[in-house]
Structures are given as structure tokens and as C-alpha cells.
Amino acid sequence: MGFHACYLLTPVQPPQRFKCTYIGFTTTPTRRIRQHNGEITGGAKRTRKLRPWEVVAVVHGFPSKFRALQFEWVWQHPSKSKITKTPLGFLSGSRGLGAPRSVKRKLVEMLEMVNLEPFKQLQLSVTFTSEEMHNISRELGVRYSAANCETRALETFAALEKEATPINSKCFICEYELYPEEEEEAEEVMGCYHGGCEMCCHSMCLLDHFRTMREDEDEQVERSGECPDCQQVLEWTLLTQHHEKKKRTRKRKGERRKRSKKKTRVAETEANEGDVDAISVSSSSSTHSFNSDGWFENELENDDNGEETSRCKGLIDLTED
Structure with a gap:
């Protein structure tokens, strides 16, 4: 718990x-x-x-x-x-x-x-x-x-x-995994952009947090709210910009890892061929001729806006009726 x-x-x-x-x-x-x-x-x-x-x-x-x-x-x-x-x-x-x-x-x-x-x-x-x-x-x-x-x-x-949860592995609010193994279960992740604060959570959890903590029923909750950790004001436009920047960084890192794995596999193939006939191995020609189409497909965007998950059930409206 x-x-x-x-x-x-x-x-x-x-x-x-x-x-x-x-x-x-x-x-x-x-x-x-x-x-x-x-x-x-x-x-x-x-x-x-x-x-x-x-x-x-x-x-x-x-x-x-x-x-x-x-x-x-x-x-x-x-x-x-x-x-x-x-x-x-x-x-x-x-x-x-x-x-x-x-x-x-x-x-x-x-x-x-x-x-x-x-x-x-x-x-x-x-x-x-x-x-x-x-x-x-x-x-x-x-x-x-x-x-x-x-x-x-x-x-x-x-x-x-x-016993504390490792930083950024789980949503700060609902405690569900931020990056589950099954990609189809992944949700958009937002992180606090203030220096020294490492809060990360699902975007829907953060919106629910803004709604719960608001004082004015007519307030546009998506515009701003307090970070649930450092309690500094978060602007939604800056949150989305920060999210897109980190998303591009993660994508580049993922592509580099995939390229590294591909080169490793190619090197292993060349080494195995070299065991049979070392003279016929070319140092780099096989790498250049290797067809890598499809290896770096862009990750599918998750547009699933289905029903509210069970982690958001039991939301208490704290503001005055």
C-alpha cells in the first residue's frame, strides 16, 4: 500500500x-x-x-x-x-x-x-x-x-x-506504472518542469488533481494548477511543451538503442560466417548492404480515450456545492 x-x-x-x-x-x-x-x-x-x-x-x-x-x-x-x-x-x-x-x-x-x-x-x-x-x-x-x-x-x-517507490517509475498520484510493458496500456505522462522537482504522473491523473483542488467551479482547470509534489504553479501549455520535448528525447534514445542492437546482430552474423570461411568476410560491406527497412518504425500514437480507469474511482469533490 x-x-x-x-x-x-x-x-x-x-x-x-x-x-x-x-x-x-x-x-x-x-x-x-x-x-x-x-x-x-x-x-x-x-x-x-x-x-x-x-x-x-x-x-x-x-x-x-x-x-x-x-x-x-x-x-x-x-x-x-x-x-x-x-x-x-x-x-x-x-x-x-x-x-x-x-x-x-x-x-x-x-x-x-x-x-x-x-x-x-x-x-x-x-x-x-x-x-x-x-x-x-x-x-x-x-x-x-x-x-x-x-x-x-x-x-x-x-x-x-x-521502501519508497523509485523516482519516475510510477504515477505520483495513482501509483500505477507510468511505462507498462504492454505499449497498448500506456497513457500520456506529464512531469513537473520546475527545477528540483521530479514529479511525474499520468496526464488524466493531473487533470483530476486540478479539478479536485480548484476553488472556483467555473475555473478552466486545464489552464493551470499546483504541482502535487512541490506545490508550485503548473501551466498546462508549458506542461505539454515540456512533455513533447522529453518525448522526442526518449524517442531518439530508443532509436539509438535499436541501431545498437541491429549492429550487434549484424556483427554476430559476420562472426558466425567467419567461423566457416574467414576469407570471404568483408569488414563492413555486409553492414552497408543490410536492409534495415521497418526496423525503426515510429511508435504508434495511443489515442485511446476510453472509460475512466478504476484508479480514478472514488473521486471526492472537496469544494463547496
Whole structure:
């Protein structure tokens, strides 16, 4: 099933500690915090300021990346999602539960969310990275007692990185193979063009992601949206240009591999003939006379726009009706 999680960050240094927060999605928490702090590439632009950051809570147990990304969006926009707008309406103007972007407010929202459908049925777990954070949640009363909470160091998640899916082998959103062995099953692949981000996914999965995360029902979702990994804005026109460039590169590499294989086969044939009659072998004439028509046929374009696959079933509309 894999590991999929949403996390809550706050700056390490006062006076912004506990006052500012950042919510994100990850499959490797220990690596992700290093990205946010600039130790390795790939962190979100929003966390370049106020470094260093620390992870204070991790919500995990999601059956798929898609469900985790949905939870992330609702947690980021509790007043816009139909899942939380009414149940969390009591937070509006409430001073005792912290400012809208404070750690305390985000913990309240998170503990409420794990007990709201459709997330309640997932039986999610909440890990606090310190007793300090856990104690803040304990003070929240009934909403805390209804959640499955624990305390453990962030480093304990490090082992999960070894089980992470190799980069670019599976769709970032649906986790199906990007390049299946059967070519007729292949779907168009899109990749983030921002430096340091290696997100790749099926084009239809990315469109579904844009639709799910949009705030305006009338918005033209194909124009732009946030990358599900680095959360930087992706323009659809630039995505298609980037895709065509990478597609041409892959095609050239494929043709070079095929030429190399053909030359190898020709060389093997010459070597076998040489075993019988070494004098009759010409060093290169057989290579030039070899008819290679049909060896480098262009790959067929896959125009299959059939019914939505099972990996897209269960899509939750998170926006307000």
C-alpha cells in the first residue's frame, strides 16, 4: 500500500514559532523536512523564509496518495471545503483556539478532520514529534480522545524511505506504472518542469488533481494548477511543451538503442560466417548492404480515450456545492 502522510510545520525560532505553519504531503518525512530547510533541492517556495522549520505532527494511514492529497487540501482550506465548512464553522472568530495559521488552530482542525467522513473511515493515525506538541493536543479535550495519537521522533520514519517507490517509475498520484510493458496500456505522462522537482504522473491523473483542488467551479482547470509534489504553479501549455520535448528525447534514445542492437546482430552474423570461411568476410560491406527497412518504425500514437480507469474511482469533490 505504501506510506502516504500529511504533515504540519512550524518555524524553529521565535517569535514565529507556533504562530506560522505550513501543511504538506509526503511519502518520506525525514527527506521532506531537509528539502524545506534547503539542505537538498525540492522544498516549497513558501518555506524559503523563516528557516529552519520543524515537523510537529504527521497524519498517516492513507490507502493512497490521492486520499492523502485530498486531506492535505482540506486541511489547507478548511473554510472552503464542503467537508469542513459547516463542522468547523465554530472556529470563525474563536480566540481561545488560536489564530487561523497558528499551530493550535491547525491541530484543532486536524483532530476534527480525522473524525469527519470520508476521512473517519480511513482510521488515520496522528504522530506528534515531541511531548510538547502532544500535550497541546491533549488539552483539546474530546476531539483529542477520539483520535489515534502517539508520540515518536521524526527520525523513526527514516526506514520508510528505503521502501519508497523509485523516482519516475510510477504515477505520483495513482501509483500505477507510468511505462507498462504492454505499449497498448500506456497513457500520456506529464512531469513537473520546475527545477528540483521530479514529479511525474499520468496526464488524466493531473487533470483530476486540478479539478479536485480548484476553488472556483467555473475555473478552466486545464489552464493551470499546483504541482502535487512541490506545490508550485503548473501551466498546462508549458506542461505539454515540456512533455513533447522529453518525448522526442526518449524517442531518439530508443532509436539509438535499436541501431545498437541491429549492429550487434549484424556483427554476430559476420562472426558466425567467419567461423566457416574467414576469407570471404568483408569488414563492413555486409553492414552497408543490410536492409534495415521497418526496423525503426515510429511508435504508434495511443489515442485511446476510453472509460475512466478504476484508479480514478472514488473521486471526492472537496469544494463547496
